[in-house]
Every structure is written in C-alpha cells, then in structure tokens.
Amino acid sequence: MSPITVVEGRRLPLSNLDKVIYPETGTTKGEVLHYCTITADVLLAHLHDRPLSFLRYPDGPDGQRFFTKNVPPGTPSWVQTCEVPHTSGEATRQVLIQDLPSLVWAANLVVELHAPQWTRDAPGSADRLVFDLDPGAPATIVECCTAARWLRDRLAADGLHAYAKTSGSKGLHLIVPIEHTPSERATAYARALAVEARAALPDLVVHRMTKALRPGRIFIDFSQNAAAKTTAVAYTLRARATPTVSTPVTWDEIAACTAPEQLSFLFGDIAARREHHGDLLAPLLDPDRAAPLPKAPW
Incomplete structure (x- = not known):
C-alpha cells in the first residue's frame, strides 16, 4: 500500500x-517530489490559472512517455479543472494546478508541465509571446544565444521586453509579457520576427520546421503562440537523461555563454540560483509589465 501524506489537509x-x-x-521519485515542494512558490505562480498539459514519464525518460491534455483518470475531486474550448466546437477538460496539494499530486505522476500562453479566463487571448529557439546539431545553445540577443533587440525596438529561460532540453525560450491579444495575431507577429531573423542571420537561423534546413542552424519556433499549443513552464523538470530544469537565466549569462554546459541546470542547482537571483521571470506575473504588440502589418 502506498504511504499517505497529508499536504495542507489533503490526503495523498x-x-x-x-x-x-x-x-x-540515480535521482529517485522522492527527490523529484521534494524538488517540486521546495520550488512550489514559483512553480505555482507561473502555473496559476493556466490549463495544463502533461508529458508523463512514470518509468523515467527511457521508458514510455505520453502527452495528455485531458484530466487523468483517478484525479482527486479537489484538483481544480476547467473546460477549454476548441475550434471544432467541442471542449476538453484540463487540470489547473492552483495549490501545493495539486502540485504534489501532479509530481507523483512524474510529469513535465506544459501550459498555453493564455489563462482560463481568456482562452485564446494571449498575455505572453514565446519564441522557442531549437538548435540543430552541431549547433547548440551557444548559437541560440546569438539568435536570442538579436530577437531581444528587435523586440525592444517595438517596445517589448523579453525574458529568457533554458528549455531544459537543448535550447532557449524567450517570453514577452504582452497586453491581451488574440492568439492568431500573436502568432502572426512572432512569425514575422522569425522571418526577419532569418533574413538578418541567414547562416544561423531558420524559421521553417523542415528538418533538412535545420542542421547547424537555430530553428525559431513561433508556432507555440497558437491557442492550441503549449510550452514547458518555468521550473518544470524535463524528461531528459538527467533531471534538467527549464531555468530562468540572465541576459549577462546569455552574453557570456561559450559552452552548452554553462546554461544547463539540474534540479539541485535551482535553490541556489533562486537565492541569488530571485525569480528572474517575476516580471511576467506583473500586469503592469505587459506591452501592446505593434500595429500590423508586419
């Protein structure tokens, strides 16, 4: 029989x-749960009110992995859920992680946590813009840093401030707080900037997903701005060979990066980074930091 733990009055x-x-x-499931517990304040802040998708890997990254948006069977009744509309007219019900017991329940399933760029109160109305910078070997996160700095400066020219985190895999995510904007418009703007980046850095950047174009280049994935798409949330563990975390980083760290290991962080690194930096993505939680997208056409 599984041991019962009481978390804020909930039996788990x-x-x-x-x-x-x-x-x-040699990282155990207990250590994974401990990480989620000690990181709960920032994890919950960035998960709040965002319908979640889970990449589950209960037997580790080398075992079976499956992605789900629906509420998993056996979900406790006290875990909040919400309906998410679809263009087909149908709706799905997805999990919201709003408190520590719900986070511990999700961590017990062994999951990556993925969320859209909008909240449950405004489905399809983006309050964040995201760029996923994905390196094609032999390119690495080092080359991602060059593309990221170009995007940061280009966004700044439009009055937008970009914040960065590692993907926890191979690349970088840039996230921009924006005033509520239809996801279609956010996607169109992100695509326009990816095309500009391709023109400005033709030997480094591609904006199309075609695999033949990607070796040695940085694919700027703008598609995660679509209403139906999701991105790994800040501070989530990833289903990689080691317990890497999608970790907020500074622009100074990006500028100084000369080797991939300089921007690769395990779950054991996060407490010290938070003590030193605080939550580098805290501005994303401040509605006063949101800025409007420039007017089309782009």
Whole structure:
C-alpha cells in the first residue's frame, strides 16, 4: 500500500518514492517530489490559472512517455479543472494546478508541465509571446544565444521586453509579457520576427520546421503562440537523461555563454540560483509589465 501524506489537509497516496527516475544520476521519485515542494512558490505562480498539459514519464525518460491534455483518470475531486474550448466546437477538460496539494499530486505522476500562453479566463487571448529557439546539431545553445540577443533587440525596438529561460532540453525560450491579444495575431507577429531573423542571420537561423534546413542552424519556433499549443513552464523538470530544469537565466549569462554546459541546470542547482537571483521571470506575473504588440502589418 502506498504511504499517505497529508499536504495542507489533503490526503495523498505517494507511490514508489525510492524508484529511480533518472538512472544517470540515480535521482529517485522522492527527490523529484521534494524538488517540486521546495520550488512550489514559483512553480505555482507561473502555473496559476493556466490549463495544463502533461508529458508523463512514470518509468523515467527511457521508458514510455505520453502527452495528455485531458484530466487523468483517478484525479482527486479537489484538483481544480476547467473546460477549454476548441475550434471544432467541442471542449476538453484540463487540470489547473492552483495549490501545493495539486502540485504534489501532479509530481507523483512524474510529469513535465506544459501550459498555453493564455489563462482560463481568456482562452485564446494571449498575455505572453514565446519564441522557442531549437538548435540543430552541431549547433547548440551557444548559437541560440546569438539568435536570442538579436530577437531581444528587435523586440525592444517595438517596445517589448523579453525574458529568457533554458528549455531544459537543448535550447532557449524567450517570453514577452504582452497586453491581451488574440492568439492568431500573436502568432502572426512572432512569425514575422522569425522571418526577419532569418533574413538578418541567414547562416544561423531558420524559421521553417523542415528538418533538412535545420542542421547547424537555430530553428525559431513561433508556432507555440497558437491557442492550441503549449510550452514547458518555468521550473518544470524535463524528461531528459538527467533531471534538467527549464531555468530562468540572465541576459549577462546569455552574453557570456561559450559552452552548452554553462546554461544547463539540474534540479539541485535551482535553490541556489533562486537565492541569488530571485525569480528572474517575476516580471511576467506583473500586469503592469505587459506591452501592446505593434500595429500590423508586419
């Protein structure tokens, strides 16, 4: 029988806490839950009111992995959910992680946490703009940093401020707080900037997903701004060989990066970084930081 833990008055059966989830580092499921608990304040802040999608990997990154948007079977009744409309006219019901018990419940499933660029009160109305910079080998996150700095400056020219985090995988995410904008318009603007980046940095950047174009280049994925798409949230663990985290970083760190390991962070690194930097993405939570997109056409 699974041990029962009481979290803020909620009874949670936590299973297989000694199970090794990340074999390369020997990281156990119990350690994963501990990380989520000690990082809960910032995780909950960035998850708040955003319908979640889960990439589940209960047997570790080398085991079965499956992506789900629907509420998982057996979800406790006290975990909040919401209906998410679809263009087909149908709606799905998705999980909201609004408190510590819900976060611990989700962590017990062993998940990456992914969210859209809008909240449940305004589905399809983006309050964030995102660029996913994905390197094609032999390019690495080092080359992503060059593309990221170009995008930062280009966004600044339009009165927009970009914040950065590692993807927790190979690349970088740039996130921009914006005034509520239809997701279609946000996507169109992000695509226009990706096309501009391709023209300005033709030997470095591609804006199309075609795999043949991507070796040695940085693919600027603008499509995650679409209403139906999601992005790994800040501070989530990733289903990688080691327990890497999608970690907020400074622009000074990006400017100084000369090797991929300089911008790769494990879950054990996060507490010290937060003590030193605080939450580098806290401005995304401040509605006064949101700026309007420039007027079309782009």
